[in-house]
Amino acid sequence: MKKKFVIWTLVLFSLYGLLLGLYLFQWADFGVPDAYKGTAADPATFMTDRQLELAEDYSRYKDFLSFITEPLEWVIYLGVMVFGVSLIFKQFSERASRFKIIQIPLYVLLLQTVTTIILFPFDYISRRLSISYGISTQSFSSWMRDELIGFWVGFVIMAILITVLYWLMNKFKKRWWLYAWMLLVPFLVFMMFIQPVVIDPLYNDFTELQDKQLEEKILGLANQADIPADRVYEVNMSEKTNSMNAYVNGIGSNLRIVLWDTTLNRLKDNEVLFIMAHEIGHYVMNHLYMNLLGVIASSFVGLFLAYHLMHYTMRKWGEKWKVKDVSDIAALPVFFLLLSLLSFIASPVELAISRNAEKAADEYAIEMTEDPEAAVGSFQELTVNGLSEVNPPALVKYLRYGHPTMMERIHMLEQYQEEKQE
Numbered sequence: 338m339k340k341k342f343v344i345w346t347l348v349l350f351s352l353y354g355l356l357l358g359l360y361l362f363q364w365a366d367f368g369v370p371d372a373y374k375g376t377a378a379d380p381a382t383f384m385t386d387r388q389l390e391l392a393e394d395y396s397r398y399k400d401f402l403s404f405i406t407e408p409l410e411w412v413i414y415l416g417v418m419v420f421g422v423s424l425i426f427k428q429f430s431e432r433a434s435r436f437k438i439i440q441i442p443l444y445v446l447l448l449q450t451v452t453t454i455i456l457f458p459f460d461y462i463s464r465r466l467s468i469s470y471g472i473s474t475q476s477f478s479s480w481m482r483d484e485l486i487g488f489w490v491g492f493v494i495m496a497i498l499i500t501v502l503y504w505l506m507n508k509f510k511k512r513w514w515l516y517a518w519m520l521l522v523p524f525l526v527f528m529m530f531i532q533p534v535v536i537d538p539l540y541n542d543f544t545e546l547q548d549k550q551l552e553e554k555i556l557g558l559a560n561q562a563d564i565p566a567d568r569v570y571e572v573n574m575s576e577k578t579n580s581m582n583a584y585v586n587g588i589g590s591n592l593r594i595v596l597w598d599t600t601l602n603r604l605k606d607n608e609v610l611f612i613m614a615h616e617i618g619h620y621v622m623n624h625l626y627m628n629l630l631g632v633i634a635s636s637f638v639g640l641f642l643a644y645h646l647m648h649y650t651m652r653k654w655g656e657k658w659k660v661k662d663v664s665d666i667a668a669l670p671v672f673f674l675l676l677s678l679l680s681f682i683a684s685p686v687e688l689a690i691s692r693n694a695e696k697a698a699d700e701y702a703i704e705m706t707e708d709p710e711a712a713v714g715s716f717q718e719l720t721v722n723g724l725s726e727v728n729p730p731a732l733v734k735y736l737r738y739g740h741p742t743m744m745e746r747i748h749m750l751e752q753y754q755e756e757k758q759e
């Protein structure tokens with residue numbers, strides 16, 4: 338089985354890499370459709386030839402890397418089962434302690450360490466790529482610090498979740514997936530609540546807005562939508578990147594709007610106000626709560642399917658892998674593999690819903706600011722500074738884009754302007 342696994346992995350991966358390469362570097366059309374040529378949505382009207390070339394190259398490499406890494410994670414989970422590594426980890430953690438409360442986190446730590454080490458070179462290449470195209474400005478030590486924080490935060494969360502999960506699996510053979518989901522709901526709400534005040538500050542500094550003149554305008558806008566001043570934050574990202582961003586996160590009293598300082602520093606005031614209005618749109622239309630509901634609903638379906646698929650997999654391969662049953666910790670990589678596959682299958686739907694919400698926020702923002710010139714300007718600046726691909730190939734859009742493409746976004750603004758003039 339080991340030999341077969343290695344051969345099949347090599348064959349399928351090479352084939353996949355080849356097709357992916359051909360798609361991204363040969364077949365896919367990055368060009369601008371005729372209908373958009375010469376409009377504000379055509380990058381040739383606001384980027385230099387050099388920038389256009391860089392943006393296209395950067396997108397191809399970045400997409401290639403992200404599409405290659407995704408199935409690699411599946412190969413790792415399958416590999417640790419086939420080669421008995423999972424079994425070794427289990428035996429090691431059992432020898433280290435008699436207590437499940439230590440055994441399970443220890444097993445999780447070993448598995449996470451292996452996946453992180455194997456995926457690390459890809460993370461590193463992605464960082465190098467971003468630096469070489471002038472996007473990331475983060476030093477190696479600062480980046481490494483973020484990686485380590487991510488590792489340990491991920492470990493603590495995972496160790497808690499998996500310990501509870503296996504306790505449920507052992508206690509309720511048939512209903513564990515349902516009870517796991519019932520406990521997951523308050524956990525998700527709790528995580529969303531602490532995210533902006535506990536997790537995010539581990540990585541970056543959050544402050545109130547520094548530029549007092551701009552602050553007045555931004556808060557004036559927030560006021561129009563009945564959003565209190567203490568909901569608006571600035572985050573110090575200029576020491577890490579040249580790209581710009583803003584977002585809404587948190588829940589309840591921790592719900593907040595965050596603007597990257599790069600956005601505040603590089604855009605004109607009325608352009609910042611359009612970006613702010615877009616975030617206000619998310620806030621006012623309760624997109625975060627809808628997102629939470631979506632996660633709750635999809636995790637119900639996901640856990641139900643994972644339960645049945647776990648039993649099927651164990652019946653078929655459990656003996657070969659020397660794994661007793663579903664509730665054996667050595668079967669955890671299978672559970673991770675199934676969840677990852679399921680979320681991959683669900684992602685086009687999730688992304689389509691997200692693109693719709695983003696479109697609604699853009700529409701809200703342009704109605705609120707009524708300044709299409711600033712709106713178009715802000716999107717063009719965002720594109721140039723992040724070297725974004727204005728019109729990505731279809732596969733990239735449907736499998737990766739949580740926002741409409743910049744071409745669609747700018748085109749919508751232009752249409753708004755035309756309608757207004759009529």
Ligand SMILES: [Zn+2]
Nearest residue numbers: 615619695698
């Ligand atoms: Zn948005």
